[in-house]
Amino acid sequence: MRMTVFAKRNTKEILRDPLNIMFGLGFPLVVLGLLTAIQTSIPVNLFELDQLTPGIVVFGLSFLTLFAAQLIAKDRTGALLTRLLTTPLKPADYILGYLLPVLPIALAQGLICYLAAGVLGLGLGSSLIGAVLILIIIAPFFIGLGLLCGSIFNDKQVGGICGALLTNVSAWLSGTWFDLELVGGAFKQIAYLLPYVHAVELERAVLAGDWSGIFPHIWWVLGYDAAILSAAIFAFMKMRKKV
């Protein structure tokens, strides 16, 4: 009950910020539209919707990292968290209260991106449901990263680190804008050590209905989920003692 009350508040805080809606939804849709328009004017298959859309959906999740991080960082700097820490809320209430509200936002964001891609010409079948639901596995990494950053950095630092750095890392190392095979070398190796490209490959496989193609990417994503969430919980618990 207490956690639900806190989670509801967090949902409202995120959804009532027009910048969140603009960046979290508007920006990925604009990129999807632009790249699709570019594809119609170039002779090579660079931005085919079945490959591009899963990448855009994963890229959109990187904004959720920013939202979650900003929410926590602002709660800290604005002292609302100090006030809440003197109430009977338990550590699990805070962590779930920050994590859970972002999950349905991630699903809605993914669904809207796929529906927009459908309007642009992507064939949508029953695999759409799986492609949206698999975000339940992918999104915790991005949300956990937000909880981690929000527990460590202040709201201004979060804007720079999550808003600029992490969104770019997510974009460039995910294999969305270009085929990593074309770059190869250390860039490709680093990309495959991080979760972004695995998240995109997982999303692509599910959208294509290729269930055997989800391996080994799902293991990478689940491993990063566990690692980031553990780090986020550790950082949050440590931050509680410094409020």
Added chain:
Amino acid sequence: MDPAAFGQEGEERTDMKEAMILRNLTKRYKDVTAVNELTLSIYEGELFALLGVNGAGKTTTIKMLSCLTEPTSGDALLKGRSILTDKDKVKSIIAVSPQETAVAPNLSVRENLKLMAGVHGFSQAEIREKTNAVIRRFGLEEIAERRAKKLSGGWQRRLSIAMALISEPEILFLDEPTLGLDVLARSELWDMIRELKGKITIILTTHYMEEAEALSDRIAIMKGGALLCTGTAQEIKEKAGTDKFEEAFIRVVKGETI
């Protein structure tokens, strides 16, 4: 822990019941002692002010008493509950209005109040009832549906205190409640605090001497983490040999008292 085990010293008031008993409460950060062996009693219904220059240890004391920070040594009992061993019970009877306004900016005034009632575990019916009651009590009707971030500093402070009081705490910590407010907003907040006097125990920290003098039943002056003196404003003025409280405060802090 039995409150009696704490013992008593100093200005014991046998006619009043203790709401808080602090014994040798100490907080050290590496080689800095923020609060040093703080020992005092605060009585039920009392408005007790903690005064001191920056770095005196006021906010650290409040953080320890509200279970935000663990003491390095010593203990405190709030209504008989230890801040070391009974944190959950302590948290159920206290409320804190921090230095900053500490509101949820994108929630309305009503939603902020509901949030605080909700995290204290009240039922939906109780949340509605308490929220409506607090809105009426603090004259928040006209701004009830307005988002907190759109409010003036004075209204935000008023909301901040209302949020602290919605759980009907037995002990309220007000950390610099009028900091940065204009004269009118401060006067209105003083009236609000005066209305609470005698009903709950209030611990107030402030940098404004006239605020402490006007509102407090008793005052403690701290410096460098240590307690220099406690007493009523009148007692402190007499001790310092002056009829101006601000001058008395300066003399106490400088060690120039009689």
